[in-house]
Amino acid sequence: MLQSLAGLLALVLALGWGWLADRAGYGRLVPVVFVGSGVLLGVLAGMGSVATVATVYLMYAAVQCEVMTLVVMYLVAVVPEGVRGAALGLQNSAQQLGNAVGPVVGGAVAMGAGVRFSLWVSGVLLGVCWLGFVGARWWGRGASTGVRVV
Numbered sequence: 001m002l003q004s005l006a007g008l009l010a011l012v013l014a015l016g017w018g019w020l021a022d023r024a025g026y027g028r029l030v031p032v033v034f035v036g037s038g039v040l041l042g043v044l045a046g047m048g049s050v051a052t053v054a055t056v057y058l059m060y061a062a063v064q065c066e067v068m069t070l071v072v073m074y075l076v077a078v079v080p081e082g083v084r085g086a087a088l089g090l091q092n093s094a095q096q097l098g099n100a101v102g103p104v105v106g107g108a109v110a111m112g113a114g115v116r117f118s119l120w121v122s123g124v125l126l127g128v129c130w131l132g133f134v135g136a137r138w139w140g141r142g143a144s145t146g147v148r149v150v
Contacts, residue, residue: 002054009058010065017066026074031130033070036063038126045119068095 021029040060047053071091079087110118 002057006058006061010061013062014065014069018069021066021070021073026070026077029066030070030074030133033063033067034126034130034133037067038123038130040064041119041123041126045116045123 017029017033037060040056040063044053044056044060047056072088075087075091076084106118106122109121
């Protein structure tokens with residue numbers, strides 16, 4: 001039931017995130033959703049009662065729902081037209097690989113080290129994605145591609 005509530009929440013909030021991205025810029029919101037998701041996963045790992053886990057999980061879903069949309073919007077904005085299809089295909093392949101392998105790896109980690117540890121690992125991996133995004137933005141400013149980084 002909690003997953004269904006998170007899906008309904010994401011359904012509504014994704015529209016708000018899209019509106020905000022149009023006004024603030026995709027490049028500004030991508031790090032916010034990566035860091036926000038990672039921090040909320042860390043908080044979720046420390047929760048104990050069902051009510052607090054449910055509350056923090058819904059907060060996480062509210063932020064996480066926009067990660068892939070913003071990443072795709074950002075790729076469309078910064079990748080040159082001649083290689084945009086390849087970049088979006090690579091991004092989609094990575095996302096699908098995560099969907100296929102993530103639950104197996106996360107389940108194995110949770111069985112071996114506990115659910116809290118698997119949440120911490122997921123939060124750290126989101127932090128690594130954020131660092132990669134920051135590095136790509138930094139590199140993009142110095143590249144001679146002629147593409148403006150938003």
